[in-house]
Amino acid sequence: MTSYSGYMLRRFGQFVLVVFIGINLAFLITHLTPIDPIEQTISAATSFGSTSPEAIAMMRQALRELYGLEGGLWQQYAAFWKRIAVGDFGPSLSAFPTPVSDLIWRALPWTVGLLSVSTLLTWCLGNLLGGLAGYFQKSSMLRFAGVLAMGFHPIPYYITAFVLLIVFGYLWPVLPITGGYRMSMPRGFNVDFILSVAQHSILPVLSLMIVGLGGWFMGMRALVSNIVSEDYVQYAELGGVARRRILTSYIMRNALLPQVTGLAMSLGAIFNGAIITEQVFGYPGIGTLLVSAVHAGDYSLVLGLTTVSIIAVSAAVLLIDLLYPLLDPRVKVR
Amino acid sequence: MTAPLLELSDVAKVYSIGGALFGHRLRAVDGISFEVGRDGPEIFAIIGESGSGKTTLARMILNTAQPSAGKILFRGADLAGMRDRLGFMRQVQPIFQNPFEAFNPLKRVDRYLYMTARRFAGAATQAEAGDHADRALRKVGLSLAEIRGRFPHELSGGQLQRVAIARALIASPALIVADEPVSMVDASLRMSIVNLFKTLRDDLGVSIVYITHDLATAYYISDRIVIMRKGRAVEAGPARAILDNPQHPYSIELKNAVLSPDAAARLYGNRPIME
Numbered sequence: 163m164t165s166y167s168g169y170m171l172r173r174f175g176q177f178v179l180v181v182f183i184g185i186n187l188a189f190l191i192t193h194l195t196p197i198d199p200i201e202q203t204i205s206a207a208t209s210f211g212s213t214s215p216e217a218i219a220m221m222r223q224a225l226r227e228l229y230g231l232e233g234g235l236w237q238q239y240a241a242f243w244k245r246i247a248v249g250d251f252g253p254s255l256s257a258f259p260t261p262v263s264d265l266i267w268r269a270l271p272w273t274v275g276l277l278s279v280s281t282l283l284t285w286c287l288g289n290l291l292g293g294l295a296g297y298f299q300k301s302s303m304l305r306f307a308g309v310l311a312m313g314f315h316p317i318p319y320y321i322t323a324f325v326l327l328i329v330f331g332y333l334w335p336v337l338p339i340t341g342g343y344r345m346s347m348p349r350g351f352n353v354d355f356i357l358s359v360a361q362h363s364i365l366p367v368l369s370l371m372i373v374g375l376g377g378w379f380m381g382m383r384a385l386v387s388n389i390v391s392e393d394y395v396q397y398a399e400l401g402g403v404a405r406r407r408i409l410t411s412y413i414m415r416n417a418l419l420p421q422v423t424g425l426a427m428s429l430g431a432i433f434n435g436a437i438i439t440e441q442v443f444g445y446p447g448i449g450t451l452l453v454s455a456v457h458a459g460d461y462s463l464v465l466g467l468t469t470v471s472i473i474a475v476s477a478a479v480l481l482i483d484l485l486y487p488l489l490d491p492r493v494k495v496r
Numbered sequence: 497m498t499a500p501l502l503e504l505s506d507v508a509k510v511y512s513i514g515g516a517l518f519g520h521r522l523r524a525v526d527g528i529s530f531e532v533g534r535d536g537p538e539i540f541a542i543i544g545e546s547g548s549g550k551t552t553l554a555r556m557i558l559n560t561a562q563p564s565a566g567k568i569l570f571r572g573a574d575l576a577g578m579r580d581r582l583g584f585m586r587q588v589q590p591i592f593q594n595p596f597e598a599f600n601p602l603k604r605v606d607r608y609l610y611m612t613a614r615r616f617a618g619a620a621t622q623a624e625a626g627d628h629a630d631r632a633l634r635k636v637g638l639s640l641a642e643i644r645g646r647f648p649h650e651l652s653g654g655q656l657q658r659v660a661i662a663r664a665l666i667a668s669p670a671l672i673v674a675d676e677p678v679s680m681v682d683a684s685l686r687m688s689i690v691n692l693f694k695t696l697r698d699d700l701g702v703s704i705v706y707i708t709h710d711l712a713t714a715y716y717i718s719d720r721i722v723i724m725r726k727g728r729a730v731e732a733g734p735a736r737a738i739l740d741n742p743q744h745p746y747s748i749e750l751k752n753a754v755l756s757p758d759a760a761a762r763l764y765g766n767r768p769i770m771e
Binding site: 394397399401411412415416492 | 558560581585586593598601608611612616647649663
């Protein structure tokens, strides 16, 4: 087990390095843009009347302190890391003076809830159906499912989303079409509120599933139909292993390995938010936040969101690398 | 008079290749007849080049493919009407060519032995299954302690192939169908496996259908052989008689292709090759 803990340590070092480089890049890109947010704020504040130059200078100084933009680039850089270490990204420019971290924390549960549910459901259903379709290649029902999945897969996401909106919000208005919960409802941890959240998430989740299902389905079907003809499957059949068992522990288990990697990658990508989904369904998540931050030129918010997503994606990759030797005995930890 | 263990009469297997219009029909196996084990256990070799229909024949004997024509009888019962599939599997066990592909890479090898013991040898507890596994492994020169908890990639090809033979033995079968069992095994281990087959026949009374392209091992262990080419049997009979004095041109060609000491001497003159 010592070799595994050594591997863990090395792999964790890599993770820290990747996150460090990623955040540095994000810092450089945001700070080297020619747009000066302070001058923008000042010009916005002073456009309505004459302000004394002393007042403007004081304002500039106050804003610099607030945004951590005092001194040269190196000093800014040091101040930036000091703030990152305590999870402080400064105040948002567009929602002044709410701190960026507050905005992110407020949006994060919506996105993570929506996307983890839809990703996991899609993954499970896609792999189950795909696996069955690969094994029972003669079943006409599974063939039909394959045609459906392949048919829906290439449709651009926003079209599927709008069709769902039109069908369930207009032609047959049974589901709410916008928001994360009913507007008039007080937020709280009670049955009514949770039911409302679930009801509001049906359409976004459904749209994500319809589009995402095909990829997992086709991938799993191809993997399984390769494994079915492997010697060890025939050998197990000749050895009298029950069919069910062959399907689960000889075929599905082996085919799932690459799919698990794919799942981890998509789970990491959750923190990028589902920009189009959240826009179309008016969902109060990370994607909506990011789009409005870009529109408002709110670069401390963009930097905050980028940092969160850098950490999340690298953490997902780290997690899968740490779990893989446990899932596949052939993977040697060096 | 009792029926032979295995009897093939005029067995053929036809595959359609390509579409209905431009496709053609491939006769992978074409009118093969032979018997195995009429007078007690024996080793019966099926010899042929790649594509001669050996493996198709093996699959039909194992009842995973059905002949297009002809009959395969096991202990006098037609395989086509086989009801008791598990009962048949208990008596007829396979050994595959490449042991690395025959075992699930994600499963521990000993699990195969336990499962077979539980299913075919009536082991009710884990301890009993372990006993069966260890006994079978000792017959092939291994022991449970050596392979317990190992994954296929942690064993050598020779060890794995012997585990495969041990697994087949747990069911105490009457017939083992071995499809090129030594072609993927190191030359140095080949003889130990081939000798193992002899022991199985002599001590345990197991008949073996030994499928190979290797004349030397076939000559060494088989009682009777059939030489196949393009799905047809070109020559059949007692191993020694045929290989010492082949009649069919293909058999002669096969025999000459083996680099025997005689052939080497012809090539290099009568000089000793090594000193």
